[in-house]
Structure formats: structure tokens, C-alpha cells
Amino acid sequence: MSVLARLRKIPFWSWVWFILGVLYFILPLYATLDFSLRMQRDTLGFRSYEKAFADPQFIKTFTYSITLAIATIIASIILIVPTAYWIRLRLPEARRIVEFITLLPFVIPAIILVFGLIRVYSAPFKIPFTDVVLLQSLTTFKFGTNILVVAGYMVLGLPYMYRSVDTGMRTVDVRTLTEAAQSLGANWLTIIVRVILPNLRAALLSGALLTFAIVVGEVVLASFLGVPAFGPYLFLLGQHRAYEPAALSFVTFLLTWVAMGIIQLVTGGQGQAAGAH
């Protein structure tokens, strides 16, 4: 059957909903793109993009946010993959509790999280009932603050990363794969590195993409912890300029799309494998 004949078989209302859905996503993007190209009166051009990219603050904040995003993704994987793996393997009864915890960022606003972090970590951490300082106040030095920001971002990305990883583990039946690897003599490290992680590639990439998108656009945590991130920069730019923020927003969209395309490319084979299995 030709592609055209197949398309003709799709019911009318399916087409209507599909087109409405596409318009819902495309129109705001198109409006943003169109607006960003009209910096010069009566002509379409990339002036706003040139100006936005020329600003040294853009490069600085964008690089900083990407670095934080990568750090957040790595830390999240290190925390979440073994946790979700162990829950699937040995502690299925803990699953509900952990799922509830991962949903908390949807309920508790980021402003509460950031004030909590500041309140706890702005004072040195002492051994209880003594004056022995175990940990300096994290908010008083740059690296410490970066750790706090990454920790906060990990919390914000938790629902997305945990769910992606958990779904991925369900798809590949990690329990049986683990037992198969064990019966072949593999230890835990070998199992995680050679069997589990490679089969979670798609799940990890989608979790990473969502975390990346959250970190790059995040404003509240970065503002209150006073770090030079891209989110607050874009927010400030939006208060003083009209066209450059639109240009940068569109660039961010494009970056997200490129990332999604890469995920499709990289995980195409694996999706097939999971489907066949």
C-alpha cells in the first residue's frame, strides 16, 4: 500500500486533532521566530541574533548553565540509576514511597526549595554538641554554591529523570537480565556498566534532555543563590530588550529539537530491539 493510500485511510477527525495539535505547538514558535527577525523596521533579518550572540554575558551565562546542566545530569544518573535499579530488584515495596518523593518538586515550589537550601547550608555544619566544623558554609564560596545549585537542579529534575529511568528498566526487564548476567559470573559493577546502563540509553537520554531543558531555563534557584546562569540572564534581558530574548528563546527551542533528533538517531536501534522483545 502506498503512503498516500495509507494517509487517506486515517479518519477525518484524526486529521483535525493532528492539525490542531501541530498549530498549538508551531504557532507560538513561528510568532517568536517572526518577531525575532523584525528588529529592523520593515525588513526581516538576523540583527537580533547578532546582537544577542555578541553580548559576552550570553556566552558566559550560557556556558555556565550548560556546565551546570551536564553536572546535574551526571549526578542525577549516579543517584537515580542505582536507586531505581535496587528498588526494581530488591525493594519493590519502597517504590511507592520513592515515587511520592520524586513527585514532590511538582508540589513544593522552587522558592521553598531555595530558601531551605540557603537556610541549611549558609551556616557551617558542626558535629552536634561540639564546635568542630565538619563543613564550611556552602553559600560563602563559589564551588560550594555551585554544589547547592546542582543539588537543587537534581531535585527539580527528579520527577523526569526517575520516571524515564524506571520506565526504561521496566521495558528491558532488568531483573531477568541481572540474573542472567549473575549466572554468567558477572559482579554488580559489571552488570550495571555492561548490561544495565547500555540498555537504558534511550531512557537516560530522554531524562537527560528534560533535565537539560529545566536547568538551562531555570530562574528561581539561580537568582536566589546568585549564580550567573542563563535563566536569570534571559529574564533580565526580557525586562530591558524586546527582540533579543525572542531570538534566544528560539535558539533554545532549536537546541532542544537538535537534542531530540540526536536521541532519535542514537536510540533508533534500541527502540526496535525493545519492541521486538
Add this chain to the structure above:
Amino acid sequence: MAFLEINNISKSFGKVEVVKDFKLQVERGEFVSFLGPSGCGKTTTLRIVAGFEPPSSGRIVVNGEDITNKPPNQRDVGMVFQAYALFPNMTVAGNIGFGLQVAKKSSAEIKKRVAEMLELIHMSDFGGRYPYQLSGGQQQRVALARALALSPQVLLLDEPLSALDAKIRVALRSEIRSIQRKLGITAVYVTHDQEEALSLSDRVVVMHNGEIEQVGTPFEIYNFPQTAFVANFVGTLNAVSAEVIDPASHTLRVEGMNIQAAQGLDGKQRGDKVMLAIRPERLSFESEGKKANLLDCTIENITFLGSIVRVQVLIGDSRLDMDTFNNPFLELPKIGDKVKITCSREAVLILNH
């Protein structure tokens, strides 16, 4: 001393005891099947041998070494799973060579062994394919080769054919048996399919409610079931209650008629109630040469099942199935006819409980 000893294994999940005092000795090179319905504890017992579940009590000994407390990756026990469990990110060769890589064998050695294994399962051209490019039967053959690549002391197979269609199941079970014989490996096979267990095994362990009901060769299990459960679970069976008339001559009374067994009434007294069992194929119509154990009955139903014809008869209130080979010249009575059926004394089995 047996090669694999499962000594008094018990396993409880909370308050539920799923395996009760399981004892079995498996000789080197023997093929033993655990047969039973779902939830009878057969898979749990296998998983205890593999090391995936710790027993609540008891010991597992392989080749004289107690492996009860060893982790699964140090037991030298290969396992084939129902769901194949091939690593989707590795090719067929990668899957087969995984255990050898973990064991830090040289790449030349791994290559040689993988080639041998691929040849063993008749899939030499499939080394570069991924699991999703194989059929279910092919995937399970690769899983078997992967488990055998390390030459484990014991091979465990957990319902490996359940997910396959009937034709492939029959073909693959012969292949599994022939590979096991060729390599002389000790194998324990779990299944709920009696045909599979009977056709594959040197010995069959029939399990029920976490306990061993009977251990024996397929011939013994089928022809001489010791309990009502085994008799009912393995093959079709007529079970009828009877009263002991004369223990010395093994005479019983069924629905007002006398019937003689060959054995099984030791220790019984006149008037004791027992359960007797007769396989449908051991019953036949009365003829010149068959005059023993005659039972008056009424034909209730006749069903053609291809190569055999199943005749249902009523003896008093008891309903019995009788199988007779089909042939074009077979003359069968009609439904409602009064006839006499018979069976040899040896066909009458006395069940223990």
C-alpha cells in the same frame, strides 16, 4: 555421593512455605525435570539452586562443595530463562562470549569458544545479529549456548520453551536433550508441561504444594503413580473409590462389582476404603481373550480424537474414560448400550493418598 545434592531445602515467603523439606540427589550427567502446576514451588527450588533465592533452611551441594551461601556469580551454574534474557545491546556472539569475557579469557579463546557454541546450536551465520533480529526459538538457542559457553557444572532451565509455539517447542526440546547428552552436562529442567517432562528427562520430580509427590523415571511416573495427584496430573486417569474385599488376593469392590489388582493392598484390611486408578488406554471391551476384571457399564458418550476414540462409560455412579485406537473397521456400540469392559490386574493401581 551424588553430583548435585539438594538437602532438606525449605523456603518461606513471610508465613507462606513455598518449598517444604525438598530432598533430591542428581547424578552427574543426569537430566532431571521438576514437574508441577503453577505455584507448586518448582521454580523457587530452581532459583535456590541458582543462588537467586536463599533457602530458609537446607543445603545445596555440587560436586562435594557446599554452595548454599555462595552468590550466584560464583556458583558455576548456568541458567536458561523463560524470557530468554539475552542482552539486547549485544550481538549473538557478544551474548555467548559475555561469560567468557567476565572470566577474563583471552580474545582468541573467546572467539574459538563462541564459534564452537554457534556450531552446536546450528547458528554459525548468526553471530553478528542482535537478539531483536532473531525468532523466539533462535533466541532461546542462543540463551542455551550462552549458558553452556562457560561449561558450567550444572545447567538449570526454567520453563525455557513456554514462550514458544508448539511446533518449535517440540523441535527445540529434542535439540536441548541432544545437546545435553552430547556434553554430558547435569541438567535440571522446570516445566508444567507433562509431555515435555516425560519426553526429555531421565527422572521426573512431580511437585505439589511445595512438596515432592513422586520421583521416578518417566515410565514409572506414568505407569505407576504413587499418589492421586501424580496420577491425575500426569496423563488422563480414572480414579474410583473402592472397598477392600480380600487383601490376600488383592480383591476390591467397585460399584457392587469385584475387581482384582496385582499389588498395592499390603497392610490393608477387609472393609478399608481405597482409591484405585486405571488409565483410559488400559481399559477395553470384553472379548474372547479378555475375561478378567469384567465390569458392567453403560455407554454414555463417544468422542473421536483422531488416532484414538474416547468412550465414556458409567459404572453405577462412577464415570470412566476408555481409549481405544481408531481404525476404519472399528465397531463401536451406541450411546446407551449395556456392555462389559475389562482391564488386566496390573492396570489397576492403588493410590497411596
